[in-house]
Amino acid sequence: MSFRAPVQDQLFCIKELAGIDQIAQIPGFEDAGFETAQAVLEESAKFNEGVVAPLNWSGDQDHGSWDNGVVKASPGFKEAYAALAEGGWQGLGQPTEYGGQGLPKTIGAACVEQTMAANLSFSLCSILTGGAIEALLTAGSDELKTRYIPNMVSGKWTGTMNLTEPQAGSDLALVRSKAVKQEDGTYRISGQKIFITYGEHDMTENIVHLVLARTPDAPEGVKGISLFVVPKFLVNADGSLGKRNDVYCASIEEKLGIKASPTAVLVYGDDKGEVGAGAIGYLVGEENRGLEYMFIMMNAARYDVGVQGIAVSERAYQHAVAYARDRVQSRPVDGSAKESVAIIHHPDVKRMLMTMRALIEGERAMALVGAAAYDTAHNHPDAAVAKQAQTFYEFLVPLIKGFSTENSVEVTSLGVQVHGGMGFIEETGAAQYYRDSRILPIYEGTTAIQANDLVGRKTSRDGGATAKAIAGQIADCEGQLAARGAACQKYAKQLKAARESFLQVVDFVCANAKGNPNAVFAGSVNYLMLTSNLVAGWQMGRALMVAEDKLAAGEEVPFMTAKIATARFYGDHILARIASLRDAILDGGDSVTAMPVEAF
Amino acid sequence: MSFRAPVQDQLFCIKELAGIDQIAQIPGFEDAGFETAQAVLEESAKFNEGVVAPLNWSGDQDHGSWDNGVVKASPGFKEAYAALAEGGWQGLGQPTEYGGQGLPKTIGAACVEQTMAANLSFSLCSILTGGAIEALLTAGSDELKTRYIPNMVSGKWTGTMNLTEPQAGSDLALVRSKAVKQEDGTYRISGQKIFITYGEHDMTENIVHLVLARTPDAPEGVKGISLFVVPKFLVNADGSLGKRNDVYCASIEEKLGIKASPTAVLVYGDDKGEVGAGAIGYLVGEENRGLEYMFIMMNAARYDVGVQGIAVSERAYQHAVAYARDRVQSRPVDGSAKESVAIIHHPDVKRMLMTMRALIEGERAMALVGAAAYDTAHNHPDAAVAKQAQTFYEFLVPLIKGFSTENSVEVTSLGVQVHGGMGFIEETGAAQYYRDSRILPIYEGTTAIQANDLVGRKTSRDGGATAKAIAGQIADCEGQLAARGAACQKYAKQLKAARESFLQVVDFVCANAKGNPNAVFAGSVNYLMLTSNLVAGWQMGRALMVAEDKLAAGEEVPFMTAKIATARFYGDHILARIASLRDAILDGGDSVTAMPVEAF
Structure with a gap:
């Protein structure tokens, strides 16, 4: 089926949550306001839908070949990469002095998500090239920069x-x-x-x-x-x-x-x-000092892999929705029709699609808010503002990487399930996303590596200060939600419960990181999943308020209605997962490590 | 890597939880006590480890061919099927009058689990044949039975x-x-x-x-x-x-x-x-009346697919443990060694392996207890006892099918994750289990179909009576646990919390099944996962007590030590999932169905 870039939701996140108009006030980004974002994303959508997406399934089937050291790319990839270069997409976020367009990551990350969703395999070449550019920019001599970067930015190499x-x-x-x-x-x-x-x-x-x-x-x-x-x-x-x-x-x-x-x-x-x-x-x-440089590049790469998780999830979601609209099977459980209906009407199919959708939208909101923090950190003239943004961004990176990729395995699996038996047949296409997604929680640092980073460098090193500052912002959001109507009030309650669980866990992590590291690291992945669920849920709470206001003003009615429904689902179903994670972390460390190694 | 049939745990479940010695008191099963079980399972292990397992990976790679209507099986499968027939494995549980061995399902299901774990693809031929035999036994004329069943029982057809x-x-x-x-x-x-x-x-x-x-x-x-x-x-x-x-x-x-x-x-x-x-x-x-007959057969088939979930999980677990023992990477987080160690020493790897193990052991215990209920239902001379067992068995079938198969996707995914990047390389073998498992929550009735069955025929039809009777048995188990040492007391508390959540949900299901079916069916899969988690957890609670007693008596010390550790993990980490499921069911129905169909 054909792919549609999720431009409307990306623009919503970029404008309402990431605050592109504030980014555009940073010197150097004056031309990068909402209208630019809209124009670029729409152009990007054309390219990715028209050129990149059609090579996704064919690339899986005919995936190039190796012969005596020479690797032929999958048919069409060479031409598509040339088109990517021609369109200037490789250099979108790169410095203008090397031929790039100098756009903020807040816009660039959304374009990259589109390419990844269109064709994950294809997108990786451009992503890795971007990482290599970043490493050279960070630490390369002027000679190295001049010799290599322009041809990489242009897409020639x-x-x-x-x-x-x-x-x-x-x-x-x-x-x-x-x-x-x-x-x-x-x-x-x-x-x-x-x-x-x-x-x-x-x-x-x-x-x-x-x-x-x-x-x-x-x-x-x-x-x-x-x-x-x-x-x-x-x-x-x-x-x-x-x-x-x-x-x-x-x-x-x-x-x-x-x-x-x-x-x-x-x-x-x-x-x-x-x-x-x-x-x-x-x-x-x-x-x-190589590892130090590599880590700078790796942070960018980890962010990108997080976006890959969102992207493959989006693609799987679209595939599943299309099938669910088309496939007629069984009468409604509420007796509302005497005939069999499209399965999208069945509550459990809706539950699966809503789970996919809520995770994707929460992850996308978190990732784009993270991109704005990156832009602020790297470009804001006020050093204190920049530093605070950098701290926030660094806290988010393991969340974006870990949460979006772990969830992508769940989301693509649900995508297969929605298809029933057809999902298991390769030609249907749903299985490809399930297979593709499975590398994401592994490469550029497994989820456990992200979780170690979150526990160590991002939480216990500063005694939980950053974590608690974020919790403070979430509490503010709860206050705003609580002052509104019933849907927001319910969300405020759910967010508060989630935040309180988070604070309990942060205290546990800080208290035990040195004295009982095994117990802390036994729960580190659960801690990562809890924290990222909360932070994404915070963004969904913000989105809920914006959507209610826009809806009241009669703007983008179908979109805002859907956003409200998705945020409510996030509160009821995704934030609900936090209680179980908390219990497992606080009271489950010993039983993880109790088993003698030889007894497994 | 080579496969080892999980004979010790199967025998533990058969003896201590399923109560094989009581099954052996039923007329016709006099020879089917623990010693028979042990002898048969050990023989089965030899066959499956030696003949069936070696064809698993090769079958995935060279999976036969179709040519003008003729299908050639994967190399070696024909010979292995002949060996299965020769060994009498096809007829293990079939009536002696048709050439079977008439053994109880409590033993037969364990043998079948071994074959499935050894080679899921291979096992299906025998499973489907068993289903066809069951349909003919149920409803076929004497002529059909005589003409077809003996050759199917013998493995000739x-x-x-x-x-x-x-x-x-x-x-x-x-x-x-x-x-x-x-x-x-x-x-x-x-x-x-x-x-x-x-x-x-x-x-x-x-x-x-x-x-x-x-x-x-x-x-x-x-x-x-x-x-x-x-x-x-x-x-x-x-x-x-x-x-x-x-x-x-x-x-x-x-x-x-x-x-x-x-x-x-x-x-x-x-x-x-x-x-x-x-x-x-x-x-x-x-x-x-075809569907009626097919449903009888389908119940058997659903049970079998549940066992497939356990089996592929066991295989993935063994693969992951072997890799985790072998792969040396990074120093311990607790500073207990200055050198890199095998990754099985790292807390997060242990968490993954323990999750796999706890799910498998809980599922196996539930499945074998279910098998004993089947044997009692079909063979017990006291009609009241048989009827009660039948009701219990029918309640368990959707749990065994749904829980073991949904979890098999999680377990095989964790199996890939333990392998890191190597898990994504097909040759490693971990990916095969991840691919194989994905059909299990789909065929013989998707998880949603199982959940509909649980909600409708198994829960609301009798006003929750069966569900509450089971909750009563679980409460008895809690009482026994609470009267023991610290580990059991903790488990009693966790089981109680889980049971109380279950009862809340049962009341919700019964109260709303007619008036608000959309809300009930929006939570039906969560209800299935909650219920099966509890029932498997109940079996793990029973296992915990037995293991403590055996350990105190000095019997099978390493096994009982591991069983205690696994049960404790089940309580801390798997039962802990129930709170979130409960919240999503009780308070999340509306947000599943709120989204207009056209807005997806």
Whole structure:
């Protein structure tokens, strides 16, 4: 079925919740107000619906091939990537000095969500390229920036992130790839990297790998890792392409999902290029600070993967709604018709669709509010405002990543369920989202890694101060809700119960993080799910008030009616999950760790 | 990795919870005490571990083929099915007069769980054959029984259930296949059936289809459906095979999972056999009572699908544990080691494995207690005892089907997550369980269909009497727990809270089933999940007491220690889910149905 970009809801979030008009008051973003957002999102929708979405199912079926180190992309991907470059979509949020358009993330994230929903596999190439650009902007020398960034921003070249090795996944301290400095200041890189998304392909003439490796005398552990640029083809001083570097794609993986995105095993230093043994690499920033740079890039990547969760959920939701409208089966349980009806009329089908929808809308609101915080943090002239926004953004990143991706597995599974037996038949298409989504809670840091981040750096390090400040803002929102009509009053009560549960858990986390870390980390994923459910629910509470006001004013009546219904469902069904999570965290730590390891 | 049948836990459930020694006091089951159970389960384990399990992954990869109506089974399946027949496994629970072994379901279900866990796709052929035997035993004439059952019990022939048509899935009232009576008393069947598991294959010389169809003058709806036996090859009076009947496999489906089980589109009456146009069928029982017979068979099939959920979960759990023991990554959060450790030591990995384990053990206990109720219902000489057992069994069937299968999606997803990035690579094997499990909440009645059954026939029809009687038994268990040590006392408290939530919901369901059916059915799946969580948790509470006593007596120390840890986890983490479900049911009906259909 055809994909429709969720422009109306994105614009609602951007305007009413993320506050694009305030972002547009930040110097540099003067032209990035609501009208710009609207124009850009509508243009983006045309591109993604027309060019990218039609390659989603075909890419799953014919997902390219590997032959002796050469990877052919899925049919149509090369042309679509050229169109993406031509349209300027790669550089939407990149600095104008490198050819980008300098738009805020609040707009850019919404466009990226559309591309991801249209075709998750396709979108990854652009996402990874964006991450590589970010790393170079953060720590690259002027020479590296000038040589590589413009062609990446324009979409002429793509980029990758090379972190994982067979023995080093979540634990990058175990990275073993080697980098040996040469007399000319370059390095020779050798080693094997795995799980490299778009590590090899034929969509562009060059690929810029960003690679973690160790110099011979580096300290052990994470403090001895450096970051290098390793281009597939060396780049001459005049910008033309030179010799084939010594990086070789040994194979691509047969995966459960996102099949059209080639996941490469890359071998460095096997003397398979034109430069002798050892891939030529260029140090990014200083030696031994690679992980630090990579983490900056990883925060951006984690945010992006969170958006992938929203996107694949949106696509699955649209697919399920279309089927539920079409499929006629059984009479209504309330006896309102004597004939069989479309299954969308059945309460349990509605429950499934509403669950999907409420999660998506809550996640999208949280992600776009997060994007606005990012824009403020990076651009606001008042340092105190910027710092506060940065703290808020950093708190949100594990929530956006963890919640949206864990839920995407639930949402795409519900999408299959709505289809009944047809959902299990691959040709129907619902199964693809279910398969695609399953990587999302894993890559760029598993949910447990996000939860560790939330517990450690984001909660206990400041004694819960950030968490409690957010709870304070939520309490304000409750006050506003409580002063309104019945629907808002009910929501205020539900939000208050959720916030109080959150505060109990924050106290538990802070009190036990040092003394009883096993109990805290046994509940860390539950804590992440609780917190993000609350923060997304807070946004849905804000949305509820806006929607009531707009509806009263007669604006966008069907949309606002639906928003109110979805927010109410969020309160009744999604916020309701928090009580159980709280109990499991506060009283369930011991029974997680009680089992002797040998008894499993 | 190699599969180990969970014999020890199965025997624990059979002996301590299902009460096999009481089953053995029922006439006809005198030889079916604990020692028999032990001997049979150990023999079954050898067969399933050695013969069936090794074909699981290979079957997923090379899942047979269709060519012009002929379906070749996956390599090795034919030989394995012959071995299953040779070992007498098909007839384990079937009547001795037809060549079966007449063992109780309490033992048979455990053996079947092993086969399903070893190889879900393979097991389905035997399961469907069992369902077809059950239908013939229930309603077939003596002639049909004599002609077909012995060869099905022996494993010489297999059987199928032909219900679904393109327009008739959950709603069998829409079945359109035709059956026209001939002068000789046979019928000519025509129409198209879809989703027919093992509808065509080359594993045995004949296939006995049980087919729902309408006679020309049948009333509309479910009361005009009749059941027919349609053999692939006609059977001569002497038992030899005759002409090829007019049933043809038009295609097999490309599915998300259980790929090695051919899912056939069967066309009846296209004159593709040797009997002219119209497949020759034989009426089972009386005309227009087909759905009634099919429902008897379907209850057995639903129970079996519930066991499939347990089985695939067990397999995923074993796979995940093996990986978690092997994979070394990161230092312990409690600082107990300076080196990276196997990930099974990390609290969040333990949480995932314990969640998998607790769900599996709770489900298995509930299923085997259900099997004992079935045995009592069908064989106990005291009619009152039998009737009570039947009522209990019928209440349990939707719980066993719904809970075990919904959870199997969660458990197999956790299984992937434990593997991290490797879980997404097909070759690792974890993804297969995730794919395979996804059909389980769909076929033999979706979870919503199970939930409708629970709400309607099983709860509101008797005004909640059965539900409340079960709550009474749970209250007794709480009393026993409360009189013991700290762990049991805590469990008693958790069980009490869960039971009280259940009673609130039962009252809500009974009060509103007629007046506000939309609100009740909006919460029906949540009600099913709540109820089954409680009933399984009740069994885990019983298990906790037994395990404490055994441990005190020094029996099976590692097993009983683990059982106690798992039961405690069930109380802290799984029973904890009930509060949220209760709130969503009692206060969330309106927001499920508030959204206008056109606004989705």
